[in-house]
Amino acid sequence: MRGFYLIGNYPDKDSFIGALRLIEKYGFDFVEIGIPFSDPVADGPFLAKRAQLAIERGVTLEGIIKTLGTLKLSLRVYLMTYANIILSRNVFNLNRTLKDIGIEGVIVADLPNRMHWFLRKMGLDVPIVHFATPESRFWELDELKRVERGFIYFISIRGITGSSMNLDEETKEKLNYLKGKTKVPVVLGFGVKKLDDAKVALALADGYVVGTEAVRRLEEGLDSFEGLLKELVDIENKNY
Amino acid sequence: MKGFYGEFGGQFVPETLIPALDELEEAFERFKKDLVALRELDELLRTYAGRPTPITYCRNFSEKYGVKLYLKREDLLHTGAHKINNTLGQAYLTKYMGKKRVIAETGAGQHGVATATVSALMGLECTIYMGLVDAQRQRMNVERMKLLGAEVVVVEEGSQTLKDAINSALRDWVTNVKTTHYLIGSVVGPYPFPEIVAYFQSVIGFEARKQCLEIGFLPDVVVACVGGGSNAIGIFRGFLEDDVVLVGVEAGGFGDRLGEHASTLSFGKLGVLHGNYSYLLYDDNGQVVDVHSISAGLDYPGVGPEHAYLKEAGRVIYTRVYDDEVLFAVRELARLEGIIPALESAHAISYVIRESENLRGKRVLVNLSGRGDKDLSIILGRLS
Numbered sequence: 001m002r003g004f005y006l007i008g009n010y011p012d013k014d015s016f017i018g019a020l021r022l023i024e025k026y027g028f029d030f031v032e033i034g035i036p037f038s039d040p041v042a043d044g045p046f047l048a049k050r051a052q053l054a055i056e057r058g059v060t061l062e063g064i065i066k067t068l069g070t071l072k073l074s075l076r077v078y079l080m081t082y083a084n085i086i087l088s089r090n091v092f093n094l095n096r097t098l099k100d101i102g103i104e105g106v107i108v109a110d111l112p113n114r115m116h117w118f119l120r121k122m123g124l125d126v127p128i129v130h131f132a133t134p135e136s137r138f139w140e141l142d143e144l145k146r147v148e149r150g151f152i153y154f155i156s157i158r159g160i161t162g163s164s165m166n167l168d169e170e171t172k173e174k175l176n177y178l179k180g181k182t183k184v185p186v187v188l189g190f191g192v193k194k195l196d197d198a199k200v201a202l203a204l205a206d207g208y209v210v211g212t213e214a215v216r217r218l219e220e221g222l223d224s225f226e227g228l229l230k231e232l233v234d235i236e237n238k239n240y
Numbered sequence: 241m242k243g244f245y246g247e248f249g250g251q252f253v254p255e256t257l258i259p260a261l262d263e264l265e266e267a268f269e270r271f272k273k274d275l276v277a278l279r280e281l282d283e284l285l286r287t288y289a290g291r292p293t294p295i296t297y298c299r300n301f302s303e304k305y306g307v308k309l310y311l312k313r314e315d316l317l318h319t320g321a322h323k324i325n326n327t328l329g330q331a332y333l334t335k336y337m338g339k340k341r342v343i344a345e346t347g348a349g350q351h352g353v354a355t356a357t358v359s360a361l362m363g364l365e366c367t368i369y370m371g372l373v374d375a376q377r378q379r380m381n382v383e384r385m386k387l388l389g390a391e392v393v394v395v396e397e398g399s400q401t402l403k404d405a406i407n408s409a410l411r412d413w414v415t416n417v418k419t420t421h422y423l424i425g426s427v428v429g430p431y432p433f434p435e436i437v438a439y440f441q442s443v444i445g446f447e448a449r450k451q452c453l454e455i456g457f458l459p460d461v462v463v464a465c466v467g468g469g470s471n472a473i474g475i476f477r478g479f480l481e482d483d484v485v486l487v488g489v490e491a492g493g494f495g496d497r498l499g500e501h502a503s504t505l506s507f508g509k510l511g512v513l514h515g516n517y518s519y520l521l522y523d524d525n526g527q528v529v530d531v532h533s534i535s536a537g538l539d540y541p542g543v544g545p546e547h548a549y550l551k552e553a554g555r556v557i558y559t560r561v562y563d564d565e566v567l568f569a570v571r572e573l574a575r576l577e578g579i580i581p582a583l584e585s586a587h588a589i590s591y592v593i594r595e596s597e598n599l600r601g602k603r604v605l606v607n608l609s610g611r612g613d614k615d616l617s618i619i620l621g622r623l624s
């Protein structure tokens with residue numbers, strides 16, 4: 001389970017689509033498509049600034065859905081956003097649309113596991129991704145064995161996106177414990193930027209997601225972005 | 241449901257914060273049953289903060305407007321506003337949990353000053369987040385916080401006001417959750433914060449009720465301004481079971497269009513910001529909008545979930561007054577009673593002036609949540 005986080009239709013629609021095609025071409029597994037929110041409290045300065053830019057450029061949930069609807073992707077596509085972006089829509093209709101375009105699930109940064117029922121009650125029945133963190137208690141990790149689909153998003157650090165990966169012993173122990181419990185892959189996110197991080201993630205977990213670094217490289221251009229994909233894929237030596 | 245007021249509230253935060261919220265809830269429950277701790281806090285409120293605050297009958301105002309106006313004088317508390325009731329309580333909880341650092345957001349600077357103050361008193365490390373716009377318009381409070389030994393971080397993101405200060409504080413908290421308590425300043429944020437802040441502020445209402453009864457009446461109407469809603473919840477909680485009309489007054493700014501006001505309960509839709517589901521001002525795309533108020537403490541697009549509940553339940557009437565009316569109210573109270581209110585609190589006074597015909601002969605109790613020293617430059621600038 002190796003994937004990337006991109007902000008939908010950002011830096012512009014064509015680069016966004018180009019990036020998706022490259023991720024597909026190099027054989028990665030999934031993408032998380034960020035729907036920007038005005039108050040992204042889980043994001044560091046880099047992605048928070050980009051969310052603001054994207055909003056100023058007119059990026060919306062509906063626009064992103066439209067783009068995705070026109071593409072036939074072999075990638076698994078998750079939407080990543082904040083609760084208000086979903087709640088501000090007619091959730092029943094949104095749910096139907098997400099199913100129609102084949103969205104695999106949603107990742108809601110300010111919706112902890114114990115609050116999933118809230119969006120469910122409002123009519124969202126696409127999978128909602130569960131989180132684990134360095135702060136998770138063992139009984140909470142135990143509960144995650146009930147997750148049947150998708151993956152578990154292990155937030156590698158206490159902190160926000162854009163920080164550096166730094167797994168302490170306690171966190172490694174929790175990661176290992178969780179892997180022994182769950183039926184679904186455990187994917188490491190937050191702070192995975194370079195090859196070394198990816199290697200650690202593949203050794204300790206079942207995959208990773210590159211966020212801040214992916215958005216940064218795509219801003220530099222599709223060439224730079226492709227460079228990132230190559231760096232990651234070559235050493236893993238799996239698909240090429 | 242636990243964590244909710246009717247359908248409002250909840251814990252809409254990154255997963256990383258959930259254990260800290262549980263820890264806080266446990267500490268709070270323990271604290272409420274700890275008679276020794278309760279007595280110590282009571283002592284601090286009395287000998288340090290200056291409780292009980294008096295109730296002042298405003299003779300001149302009442303003669304002019306035909307309304308019997310009583311003020312609950314939270315402006316007389318140490319640091320100049322009701323905020324210290326909550327900061328003393330939460331600083332105590334911080335110690336209780338064995339944490340050594342607190343962070344807080346501030347709009348008007350009153351909560352920041354109150355947090356810096358109790359941090360100095362209790363030997364806690366303290367960082368305050370404040371939007372750039374607010375740091376400029378409430379400069380005196382920035383200097384006070386620094387003098388008290390707090391680090392002040394000026395936030396230049398977004399609208400550079402209270403909302404953005406809370407975003408930054410939440411990011412700090414996610415990063416430093418092991419060592420740090422987020423000392424939230426109003427009845428907002430994820431559960432248990434709305435309940436904790438309401439609990440510590442409810443001293444205003446219970447005290448006021450007792451004092452009124454000692455004078456020999458219960459008010460017909462109780463009025464308070466609403467930013468996040470802590471001074472309002474604080475006084476309302478004393479009168480919820482009584483046959484008393486409760487009125488919350490939000491910032492009407494300079495107009496009724498989105499962006500011109502901070503009247504969340506008049507114009508907001510249901511949504512999630514900063515950890516709770518409540519009324520919220522956002523656009524068609526779900527983005528929270530910039531709001532406006534002459535008073536930094538009310539300049540916030542959200543409102544505490546208990547207020548959303550009290551509105552839906554029909555127990556509290558929520559309304560708004562405009563910036564100009566607020567300035568007029570400041571001058572009236574200053575000239576008639578010799579009391580300069582904070583711009584926030586002047587919203588409540590302004591409501592009484594506007595509704596004086598309908599309130600004729602009634603006993604009206606206003607929560608005078610703070611004093612106006614911090615607002616002098618804004619007031620003078622606008623009145624000249």
Ligand SMILES: Cc1ncc(COP(=O)(O)O)c(C=O)c1O
Nearest residue numbers: 350426467468469470471537610
């Ligand atoms: C004097 C005063 N009153 C009221 C408020 C608004 O907050 P709340 O609605 O939580 O009472 C503030 C906030 O800064 C304040 O300083």
